[in-house]
Amino acid sequence: MQQALDAFEQAMVRARELHGLHASLSAQLTAAVDLSDILRSEIVMAVSAFDFFIHELTRLGMLECYGAIRNRTDAFNKFPIPIGVMIGVTPATLEAEIRSRHGYVSFQQPDKVADAVRLFSPVSLWVEVGASVGVDAKTLKTNFGLIVDRRNKIAHEADIDPSYPNQRWPIDRAQVEYTFDLVERVARAIFAVTV
Structure with missing residues (x-):
């Protein structure tokens, strides 16, 4: 499971490096040069890193459930698998099916995320993550959802005010x-409460 967190951390390093580039360019250029799209891309990168983290954590966690390393959840037991895959299911075929099912989600x-x-x-x-980061679950979910909404405005609407x-x-x-702070705190808290 650690590899999911490690991959997230590496992706966030790349986003933070871009933030450093923005700072450097801002110090060297006049306000006539609009660098705001660098900031927009940083938000997209941070949410993408989080999304990848949840995909990886879920895949690895499900494989641990399958291998009896962790207890199987009701949701795990209801995960739909085609009959063709069920015949001779192995960890490799289960992993491929998880990737296939989650590839577009x-x-x-x-x-x-829940x-x-x-x-x-x-x-x-969200109750446990909220407690871990010192925010009630409802507020945390709202604030995190606003970050994702902003990412979606950037990625799908060119960040244009209609x-x-x-x-x-x-x-x-x-x-x-x-955004960086909240995404990192939430990802690390999710890791801590699930491993």
């Missing part, structure tokens, strides 16, 4: 740093 919104974690862990995810005159939504370094 994003684990970013809080409820989707659904993924239930496939390998019985924890009351009201006239169709300007991009404002962004600054503080927003990105808040």
Whole structure:
């Protein structure tokens, strides 16, 4: 399971390096050069790192359930597997099926993250993660959901405010740093409460 956290940490290093590039370029260039899309890409990278982390953690956790390393959850027991895969199922075929089933699913919104974690862990995810980071579950889910919503505006709507005159939504370094901080704290807390 550690490899999921390690991969997340490496992806966040890349996002933070981009943040450093933004700082360096901002110090050297005038305000006439718009560098805000670097900040937008940093938010996309941070949420992508988190999504990948949840995918990896879930895959590894489910394989541990299959191998009787951890207790099987109700969600694990209900995970649909085609009959063709069930005949002679091995860890490799199960892993391939998990990757296939989850390949088009994003684990970013809080409820989707909780659904993924239930496939390998019985924890009351957002209650325990909230306690770990010192925020009540409802507030944490709301704040995390807002980060994901902003990522979606950037990735799917070009970060354009639909009201006239169709300007991009404002962004600054503080927003990105808040995103990094919350995403990292949540990912590490999820790891801590599920392993």
